[in-house]
Amino acid sequence: xxxxxxxxxxxxxxxxxxxxxxxxxxxxxxxxxxxxxxxxxxxxxxxxxxxxxxxxxxxxxxxxxxxxxxxxxxxxxxxxxxxxxxxxxxxxxxxxxxxxxxxxxxxxxxxxxxxxxxxxxxxxxxxxxxxxxxxxxxxxxxxxxxxxxxxxxxxxxxxxxxxxxxxxxxxxxxxxxxxxxxxxxxxxxxxxxxxxxxxxxxxxxxxxxxxxxxxxxxxxxxxxxxxxxxxxxxxxxxxxxxxxxxxxxxxxxxxxxxxxxxxxxxxxxxxxxxxxxxxxxxxxxxxxxxxxxxxxxxxxxxxxxxxxxxxxxxxxxxxxxxxxxxxxxxxxxxxxxxxxxxxxxxxxxxxxxxxxxxxxxxxxxxxxxxxxxxxxxxxxxxxxxxxxxxxxxxxxxxx
Ligand code: FDA
Numbered sequence: 001x002x003x004x005x006x007x008x009x010x011x012x013x014x015x016x017x018x019x020x021x022x023x024x025x026x027x028x029x030x031x032x033x034x035x036x037x038x039x040x041x042x043x044x045x046x047x048x049x050x051x052x053x054x055x056x057x058x059x060x061x062x063x064x065x066x067x068x069x070x071x072x073x074x075x076x077x078x079x080x081x082x083x084x085x086x087x088x089x090x091x092x093x094x095x096x097x098x099x100x101x102x103x104x105x106x107x108x109x110x111x112x113x114x115x116x117x118x119x120x121x122x123x124x125x126x127x128x129x130x131x132x133x134x135x136x137x138x139x140x141x142x143x144x145x146x147x148x149x150x151x152x153x154x155x156x157x158x159x160x161x162x163x164x165x166x167x168x169x170x171x172x173x174x175x176x177x178x179x180x181x182x183x184x185x186x187x188x189x190x191x192x193x194x195x196x197x198x199x200x201x202x203x204x205x206x207x208x209x210x211x212x213x214x215x216x217x218x219x220x221x222x223x224x225x226x227x228x229x230x231x232x233x234x235x236x237x238x239x240x241x242x243x244x245x246x247x248x249x250x251x252x253x254x255x256x257x258x259x260x261x262x263x264x265x266x267x268x269x270x271x272x273x274x275x276x277x278x279x280x281x282x283x284x285x286x287x288x289x290x291x292x293x294x295x296x297x298x299x300x301x302x303x304x305x306x307x308x309x310x311x312x313x314x315x316x317x318x319x320x321x322x323x324x325x326x327x328x329x330x331x332x333x334x335x336x337x338x339x340x341x342x343x344x345x346x347x348x349x350x351x352x353x354x355x356x357x358x359x360x361x362x363x364x365x366x367x368x369x370x371x372x373x374x375x376x377x378x379x380x381x382x383x384x385x386x387x388x389x390x391x392x393x394x395x396x397x398x399x
């Protein structure tokens with residue numbers, strides 16, 4: 001069987017793998033970049049509604065979930081949002097900040113994939129798409145990756161095959177199989193940034209599918225003020241996706257429908273509009289159908305002036321802390337990312353290399369580092385890909 005030799009084999013041509021192959025190639029390494037998909041960067045192409053939320057200027061270790069909360073700090077500090085912005089600017093890709101530090105292309109996510117593909121020096125990087133990995137072995141400090149009819153051999157193997165979220169796009173748990181093969185531990189993977197399902201009998205909102213409202217959503221210590229969307233199966237929208245990453249089965253989440261409004265709202269409303277009904281007053285803050293459903297559930301359909309202040313305080317407290325107990329999530333099929341993954345305690349935070357398996361690197365979503373919604377996950381893909389590329393360069397320098 002034909003054998004080809006490289007400095008590193010990168011498995012997965014998503015955000016992390018493309019960045020790693022580009023940077024390592026520019027440092028002079030001979031790289032093989034492999035993906036089973038027929039196109040690179042498929043998730044980049046669909047991201048951000050087709051405009052790719054390519055980074056977040058607020059990215060820092062605290063905006064990521066991990067069993068090992070400080071792990072992401074080193075890589076994030078050595079490849080910052082500004083570094084990626086400088087790259088995007090060099091390619092004259094127009095962008096804008098949408099909200100909360102989230103940067104999007106003005107045009108199309110395709111520009112980001114094209115930019116990364118252009119960054120890959122083709123004289124040093126072989127790109128092999130639509131390629132199935134048959135077997136991986138390590139012998140004499142070399143990784144041997146077998147494809148149909150060909151074997152690639154290299155002292156470094158970079159696992160950048162992501163997590164299993166959205167399997168219909170070709171996402172797999174392959175990174176975990178490789179991790180197990182080489183004795184790396186896993187933090188149980190789970191769907192994150194995912195809609196939550198609410199059982200029928202607990203649904204206040206049965207008739208409200210499609211209605212959105214601005215809320216503060218809480219799950220334990222996690223608090224996000226953004227939009228919440230009622231779905232046919234439960235709840236979605238940015239506020240819910242954010243808390244879903246923290247949600248544990250059995251836990252309740254809390255929604256504050258009076259977010260940003262000072263305490264004592266209902267008493268003031270009663271004083272100024274005693275004949276108004278709660279639903280009418282609430283409808284100045286949220287969609288009418290939701291206002292009506294909330295006031296019916298609170299059994300407050302009479303004019304505000306007919307209620308005691310004490311009752312209004314109780315109603316206001318509930319509107320500020322509306323407890324909902326989801327029974328699950330919509331799963332990997334709908335999850336924007338996978339939380340958990342390769343245990344960071346088995347990886348170097350500086351190089352992303354496995355401590356006990358020289359030359360084996362794991363980057364991107366495959367690692368137990370999961371960003372908030374809003375460009376944080378791509379920033380992790382770029383930063384971890386860059387860290388591994390630098391380490392491969394250092395290895396080359398020593399060779
Ligand atoms: P990624 O999954 O991108 O790439 C892995 C690659 O490995 C794929 O190309 C896959 O084909 C390949 N692969 C898998 N198994 C393989 C195997 N067995 N053999 C060979 N190749 C294999 N994030 C963000 O920051 N901003 C955003 O706007 C969005 N938007 C968004 C929208 C949607 C709908 C989704 C699903 C996700 C997002 N994300 C996001 C999250 C973001 O897409 C994600 O975190 C990164 O793509 C992760 O990059 P990786 O390179 O680690 O994995």
